[in-house]
Amino acid sequence: MRSVSKYVLLIFLLSFTSFCGVPKAEGKNPDIRFRIITGVNFYKAFSQKKNSMIMKMGYPVFEGMQWQIGGGISISGKTTTHHLNLKVLHIPVLNSDDGLSNNFLLQKHNSNITGIQLEYQMQRNLYSYKAFELDYAPLAGLDFQIRNITYTSGTGEKTSDFNLFLGIRSLPSYQISQRITLQAGFDSFFYIPYLNTGTLQKWNDQGEPIEKTNYHAFYYRTRLHTSLKYKTEDGKRVTIGYRNEKTVGFANSQPLFYIDELIHHRLNQYHNIFLEYEF
Amino acid sequence: MKNSIAIIAITSLALIFSACTEFIVELDADKEWQLAADETIKLYYKKRGYSEAPSPTNEEAQQILKNQKFYYQAIQDSIQRTFNEPVLLYLYNKDQAGKSIGTSGGGLSQPSFMTIYYTFISDIEPYTDQYGIENPYVGAHEMVHIITHNVLGHPGTKMMSEGYAVWLDGSYARKDINDYIRKFKKEYPEYVMSPTQLLNKSFDDEMIYYPNAGVLVRYWVNTYGLEKINSLFSVSKDHFKDEFESITGTSWNEMAAEYHKYIETF
Numbered sequence: 001m002r003s004v005s006k007y008v009l010l011i012f013l014l015s016f017t018s019f020c021g022v023p024k025a026e027g028k029n030p031d032i033r034f035r036i037i038t039g040v041n042f043y044k045a046f047s048q049k050k051n052s053m054i055m056k057m058g059y060p061v062f063e064g065m066q067w068q069i070g071g072g073i074s075i076s077g078k079t080t081t082h083h084l085n086l087k088v089l090h091i092p093v094l095n096s097d098d099g100l101s102n103n104f105l106l107q108k109h110n111s112n113i114t115g116i117q118l119e120y121q122m123q124r125n126l127y128s129y130k131a132f133e134l135d136y137a138p139l140a141g142l143d144f145q146i147r148n149i150t151y152t153s154g155t156g157e158k159t160s161d162f163n164l165f166l167g168i169r170s171l172p173s174y175q176i177s178q179r180i181t182l183q184a185g186f187d188s189f190f191y192i193p194y195l196n197t198g199t200l201q202k203w204n205d206q207g208e209p210i211e212k213t214n215y216h217a218f219y220y221r222t223r224l225h226t227s228l229k230y231k232t233e234d235g236k237r238v239t240i241g242y243r244n245e246k247t248v249g250f251a252n253s254q255p256l257f258y259i260d261e262l263i264h265h266r267l268n269q270y271h272n273i274f275l276e277y278e279f
Numbered sequence: 280m281k282n283s284i285a286i287i288a289i290t291s292l293a294l295i296f297s298a299c300t301e302f303i304v305e306l307d308a309d310k311e312w313q314l315a316a317d318e319t320i321k322l323y324y325k326k327r328g329y330s331e332a333p334s335p336t337n338e339e340a341q342q343i344l345k346n347q348k349f350y351y352q353a354i355q356d357s358i359q360r361t362f363n364e365p366v367l368l369y370l371y372n373k374d375q376a377g378k379s380i381g382t383s384g385g386g387l388s389q390p391s392f393m394t395i396y397y398t399f400i401s402d403i404e405p406y407t408d409q410y411g412i413e414n415p416y417v418g419a420h421e422m423v424h425i426i427t428h429n430v431l432g433h434p435g436t437k438m439m440s441e442g443y444a445v446w447l448d449g450s451y452a453r454k455d456i457n458d459y460i461r462k463f464k465k466e467y468p469e470y471v472m473s474p475t476q477l478l479n480k481s482f483d484d485e486m487i488y489y490p491n492a493g494v495l496v497r498y499w500v501n502t503y504g505l506e507k508i509n510s511l512f513s514v515s516k517d518h519f520k521d522e523f524e525s526i527t528g529t530s531w532n533e534m535a536a537e538y539h540k541y542i543e544t545f
Contacts, residue, residue: 102321267304
């Protein structure tokens with residue numbers, strides 16, 4: 001719990017230090033905006049068929065539809081916009097597919113995933129030409145996820161991940177008209193094993209605990225995104241968009257950048273459709 | 280000029296990073312399977328003529344299914360634990376297996392997905408395993424991993440994970456593990472591994488490590504009893520010696536000396 005508090009504090013410190021510095025550094029009152037986000041993810045977690053490089057992921061797969069709600073705040077100064085976002089994600093029903101559309105593995109109504117992501121971004125402009133702008137944003141965040149798996153006969157597995165990630169966003173955009181902006185880009189996120197912790201717990205089909213093992217994950221997450229932003233007359237903004245997200249990586253008992261004693265892995269894909277309202 | 284260089288650099292990096300997951304992991308979502316199934320084993324195999332290497336006939340598929348079902352129960356009986364989850368077995372033709380699962384001479388398991396990936400080799404060497412099954416296309420090894428990882432916990436050491444699998448399969452690469460130890464003693468005595476060498480993974484070569492681990496675990500089970508050894512399955516390497524001494528009441532050095540004497544009897 002102490003390590004969890006440490007990471008939460010770090011992100012808040014990072015964001016608040018930057019937020020508080022905005023007006024002073026840029027000599028004017030910052031523009032503050034709030035946003036609410038909702039969306040749906042189509043989640044797939046693949047099995048690892050080959051664990052030597054290049055690894056292969058394939059069937060069977062755990063899959064489900066994930067609901068996402070969130071909110072955030074943006075503070076814009078003269079050159080920099082600071083974003084702080086909080087997202088809650090939940091998959092209430094997790095199914096499995098063997099490649100032939102059979103679920104032989106999971107009690108789907110007793111298998112679920114819940115996650116919380118807190119993310120801070122510092123967005124700056126790199127280049128602009130007429131209606132085209134290229135922004136970039138270094139970022140840091142926390143990713144907390146609990147996955148509960150109940151197999152067909154009642155054997156259980158629970159993984160709890162608490163990860164700190166660092167990354168960068170690219171945000172090219174093109175203003176189609178005075179009100180509509182098209183945005184697309186690529187983000188990458190690095191989960192460093194020395195900053196991450198997780199726990200694997202297993203139960204037998206009688207519900208008796210078998211083990212509890214700690215691990216450290218090394219994940220790499222990529223996100224391709226595209227969106228359309230509409231600016232209303234009174235300055236509010238509505239964005240609709242699509243993101244394709246992939247997470248690959250593994251977790252060992254020790255913090256390592258290679259597979260030693262593989263305890264857990266993530267070979268995940270998301271297709272995300274989201275709607276954002278900014279005011 | 281500065282900005283142009285920055286844009287080119289950022290764009291190039293974005294392109295490289297966007298393909299980066301493909302440098303690490305590729306998706307191989309193969310859906311062309313035939314399914315032979317009973318309550319516990321689901322066998323996925325390729326239809327005849329799928330590739331240049333032979334696919335199993337329906338009779339061979341049924342035989343594999345029957346054998347796996349037998350191992351499924353025999354393993355539970357041997358470790359005195361119950362396990363009722365279905366196990367999925369994906370069988371690749373020999374000419375596809377190397378690319379898809381990283382080996383064309385065996386397989387691997389994913390206990391979290393209750394899944395085994397394995398190579399189908401039609402012209403296997405004749406071999407009868409310790410359960411009396413003649414020429415099994417797929418042995419018990421990977422099934423042991425699936426069951427032990429789910430009923431005994433995540434293995435804390437390679438020694439216990441592979442030791443159980445080789446002990447309960449009785450063979451490595453379709454040869455009796457006792458024959459390996461005899462051959463090592465006679466021709467390569469440095470390949471006979473002590474318990475400490477096994478714990479520390481002193482040899483990476485599977486051909487040396489696996490038979491040694493199997494013989495050690497079998498010796499421990501026969502000497503100290505199954506329950507005590509089962510309880511050591513998930514103990515980490517750093518705590519293993521202390522836990523071993525506490526659970527068996529025997530010092531590690533004393534056990535190693537006795538094991539050395541046992542190996543001499545081969």
